[in-house]
Amino acid sequence: ENGGEPEQPLRTLTLNGISEHYPLGQKRTVIKSSKRRAGSSAQGATQRAAFPASDHPLAPERLISFVIAWTKRIRDYAAGELANDFFLHAVSEGGRHKRRGMHIDSYSARTDDVTTRVTGYITLFCKRRGLKYSGSQANRLAFSEAVDGLTDGDAFELRAMLGHRLLSTGQDSYQTTTMQHRQKEQLAGAMTAQERWVTSNGKIDTRSARSDREQTAATQGFCCADPFQSPQPGQRHGKLCTSYGSCPACPLAAADPNEAYALARFLQLQELYEEARAELGSEIWRRKFENAYLALRDSWIPAVSTTANRQSAMMIMLTPLPGLE
Template sequence: MSGLGQYLAATRVEINGPDDVPMDLGESFLTYLKGKDATHPITLAVQTQRHYYGTFKKVVLALHEMDPCWQVIRIPTKPFAGLPRKSNPKELDRAAWANVMKAAVEECISTMDEVWPLLDRVHSAIAKKSKGDAVSLSDPAEAIAQILANFDGHFPRQAEVRQLPGVGKISESEYFRLRRLAHPIGGDLIPFFLVLAMHSGFNEQPLRTLTLDGISEHYPLGRKRTVIKSSKHRAGESDQGAPQRAAFPASDHPLAPERLIRFVIAWTRRIRDYADGELANDFFLHAVSEGGRHKRRGMLIDSYSCRTDDVNTRVTGYITLFCKRRGLKYSGSRANRLAFSEVVDGLTDGDAFELRAMLGHRLLSTGQDSYQTTTMQRRQKEQMAGAMAAQERWVTSNGNIDTRSTRSDREHTAATQGFCCADPFQSPQPGQRPGKLCTSYGACPACPLAVADSNEAYALARFLQLQELYEEARAELGSEIWRRKFENAYLAIRDSWIPAVSTNANRQAAAMIMLTSLPTLE
C-alpha cells in the first residue's frame, strides 16, 4: 500500500471509515500515479504504476467483501488503456559503475594480500597470550593478540590502545592496520560484496542474507565447484521466495569467487564466537565500531542480514561511504545487476530464457520489463533487422543458400565465406539494391568492399576451396556465362587474394582446418 499511502499523505486525505472516502478516490489516485496531478507531480515507471494500482485494487476488493459500505470506492475500468506495458529501458552509467568496480577490485586484492598471510599467525598468537603482558608493536600478530587479550577479545578505540603498557604513541595508519588484521568492520566487506554481486548476479537482499549453510562444494565430473544459495524475500503469505543459486568453478585467479569466499570466512572466523544465535551463521559478519550506533563499550557483532535492527538500507549506506571516500559517483547493487544482465544478454545472443535463469526470476516478463538497458534493446533491434533482412534475401533469391546463416564465431557480413564486408547493405555489385542485404555470392573477390577474414589460415583455406569451385563452375555454366559472372572474381582470388595470405605457416595451419562445403555457383 506504499503507493496509496504516499498519495493520501501528499493530498492530506484521512480515511477512518467508508464515510470519509472521496467519491473520486480511484480516479484521483490513478491520475496521481500517471504523474498528471499538477498539484502533486511525480514520475513513476510504467511497471511501478501498474504495481501500485494492482495493490490498490486488491485492497479495495477485499474491503468490498468485508463490508458493502466500502463499495463507495469505485475501481476505474481499463486504467492503463493505450499505455505500453513495458517501462522505458534502464540507463547504466558505465563510467561510474566501472570506476566503483575498479576500486572494489583493487581494495579486495590489497586487503587479501595484507591480511590473509597473517591470519594464521594472529590466531596462533591469540591462543598463547595471557592478559596483562606488555604490547610490542614490532610483531603485528603478537601486538593484536595482546590487545585482544587485555580487552577480552575486543579491539578498542585508538585512545584506549595507547594506554596499554609498551604501546606509547601509535599512528592512525598503524592502528587501522592492526584493527583490520583483528577483524573486519561493516565497510571493510563492501568491496567483496560488490565483486561477489557481479560474479553471481544476485539481488542485494539474497546476497547480504547469505549464510555459511548456503555455501557448499560439489565435484561434478571430478571438478570442484563452489555453490552459493540464498532465498529472496517476497511479499505475501510467505516471506521466503525461491532460492537463487550460483555456481563457480575452482580457479587460481586472484578474484575468483571461491577465493573471495574462503578469505571472508577466514577473516571473520574469530568473531563468530562472539555472535549470538543465527547471527553467527551469516556470511557477511563484522564487528561494529565503538561510537555512532554502537553506544556501549566492548564487542558488538552485526552482519549485512539486518537480523539485529531490520535496517535494510545499511549496505547502501556502506556503498555510499565507500564511493564518497574515493571521490567516486555512487554506483551500487542495481548497477551491478544491470551490468550482469547486459553480459548475459550478450553471451547468450539475447536469449530471454537464459536471462531469466541467470537472474533467478520466476517470470520471463520480469527480465524483459525491469532488466532491459538501452544497449540490450539496441542489440535486439539489430538482431530483428538482421532476421528481417535474411528473410527478405531468402524470398528474393527463391530460397538459395546464404552462407551467412550458418552458426559460427566468425564475422559473417560477406556473402562469400572467407571474406568480411565493409557494408553489406550498400553493395556496388550489379543487380543489388541500396539498403538491402547483398546476395552476390561468389562475387566478393572482385568487390572493393571485401576484406579477408582476420584468421589468415582460415581465409587461405576458403580461398583455395573457392578457386576450385570457380573452376568446376566453368564446365557447368558454360564459358560465356562463367566469363560474365565469375571471371573477374576468379582472377582476383587466384592472382591477389591467395598470394597475399599464402605463407608457409598459413598453409600448414590451413591444411588442418575442417571446412564445410560451399554452395554451388549459379
C-alpha cells in the first residue's frame, strides 16, 4: 500500500483508472478505483488519490510506471477484462489456472473470490527476507497515526485519507494507543483552558487563540515557563495560573517569540495599567500592579523596542485587553 490507500481498491485498479494531470503546470498522477463497502460485494464509491511527480525511487508515480512497463509483454496474453487490470501476473506452472487454460491472471479476483492472494505473497516475501510481517490493516493504522499527528487529530482529514464515508468508521476501527493518548491530552488541555477562562472571569481565554500565538501565560504578549507552578500570590500548584496582569513581574515569564506582536501587546498593557491606576486608586493599584508596571516599562518594552519591531507592531490589529481589577 502507498500513502495508506486500502488494499482492495488497489487490487482492482485498472489502466483506465490511471491518468496524468498538470494543474498549474505541475504533473500529478491520479488513480481512481472503487471501494467495496464492508458487508457488500457491490461496487462502492469511487476512491481517488493524486500523487505529485517525485525523484524518490518508491514514489507512487514511479512505481506505477514500473508496473505498467513490467507487465506490458504479458497483457496480450490476458483474457478479456483482465488485460485492463493494473496488477497482472503469470500463473504458476501446472496450477489450477493452467488447467483452465489461463496463463495470465490479475489480483482483482475477477475469476474467483480469493481476495487474500496478495496477503499470502506479502507473507512469503517477509518470511524469505526475515522481515516482520506487516499486513494492510497494520499499514493503515500506521498511516492513520501519522495523519492524526500531522493534522492535530483532524477526523475529517483522517476520513479522507482512509476513504471512509462515515467519520465514525475511522474513530471506531482506526484508533491506535498513541492516537488515544493524544486525544486524552487534547481533551485535558481543552478542559484546563475552559477552567482557566471560568476562574479568571473570562479575562484569560486561549480557547480560540491563533495557533501561532503563545497560549501559556495569563497575559497576552507573554509566554510562561510553567503555568502550572505559578509563584504568584493566590495561585495553586497544579492549576493553570490565572494571575492576569502580573506576568511582567513574574520570574517564569518571557516575551512572545514574535517580538513585534509582543511589543504591540506590551504598549497596550502599559496603557491599561495607567488607566487602572485612576480607576482602582493609588493604594490598591500600587499593591497589585506597580511592580508589574515598572518591570514592563523599564525592562520588557525596551528589550523589544527596535525600529523594525515598532514598525511591524503598528501594522498589527489587536483585540482589546480585558480590564484590570
